[in-house]
Amino acid sequence: MSQDWLTEPCFAIDEASRERALEHQSQLTKPPGSLGTLEALAVRLAGMQHVVTPSVQSVWISVFAGDHGVAAEGVSAFPQVVTGEMIRNFANGGAAISVLARGLGAMLEVVNLGTVNDPGELPNVRRAIIAPQTNNFCERPAMSAMQLELALRAGAASAQAAQDAGAKLFIGGEMGIANTTSAAALACGLLGETPGTLAGAGTGLDAKGIQHKVAVIERALALYPSDDDDALAWLSRVGGFEIAALCGAYISAAQRGIPILVDGFITTAAALAAVRINPSSREWMFFAHRSRERGHARLLSVLEADPLLDLGLRLGEGSGAATAVPLMRLACDLHSRMATFAQAGVSGA
């Protein structure tokens, strides 16, 4: 299999539509700039969607799930069986993202990339099983080159499904016990940093637990040259199937011209890998929120991302991104429905 598709150009942003949307904003009945980020959101979306009045009514959410061999090191507050159990909960409609997706009228798919406690066939769960879990990356690379390729392509298949469904916004979520260890290790590899500032509590480790998690990541990083910034290599060394799938989904969504709303810590680590592999994918990303997870603020700053919300969330599943969708919809509504100064007979400055 070839990986050439990863570096193919992203869809072009239409500068003329962006300019026209900016000009339209300047005519709406408000002091220029007074709707702040909401204005900027609508204008960016206009350029992405090649229209003056964009919309994010149609939202696609893919939750990628996978298990991690590094869970054996005792790096999570929860047992590994929870990954498979939560897939069942997603399918049954009881998880946070299930409730949020219903509320938004969003399309929700779950992609099972491999779980130790496999829940089997379930409605709205796509099986793209690579292996029951990744290898324990303290001992050997998390996955083979072929497994990485399968995961990246599973993500791209979700972007294709989103496009086929006419989605105007792509949200990637994730579920995988121990994946904050994998995401922190990936970020360390990509940034050449030590885990002290990037590893956090995840599902709820105490200070001692975080110390142990840092030591586990240090053991893994010691296996590789610290000055290597090859994103695909780091994904296969310390990544997860769901993290690689997110990376493939983001790149493919950007190539298809679907705006992306990035969620929390794990998804932002995947977004950083995507941007390293295909830099123009960054233009297609909005960042929903600042997760409570230590390390997320650092990743956002590296990506020069200004997230929409800061609610102390640290759930994952795409939940923070789903929570930010109403704001994006309001930004589009204001942009397309407000009266202009001329229409309302209001004097300009």
Ligand SMILES: O=C(O)c1ccc[n+]([C@@H]2O[C@H](COP(=O)([O-])O)[C@@H](O)[C@H]2O)c1
């Ligand atoms: O998205 C986040 O910022 C986030 C922060 C902390 C934990 N999580 C979720 O918690 C799980 C990983 O936590 P852990 O402690 O098992 O590494 C995984 O299923 C994530 O979706 C997610």
Ligand SMILES: Cc1cc2nc[nH]c2cc1C
């Ligand atoms: C219950 C539970 C739900 C989750 N959703 C995303 N990560 C999670 C981790 C746990 C432990």
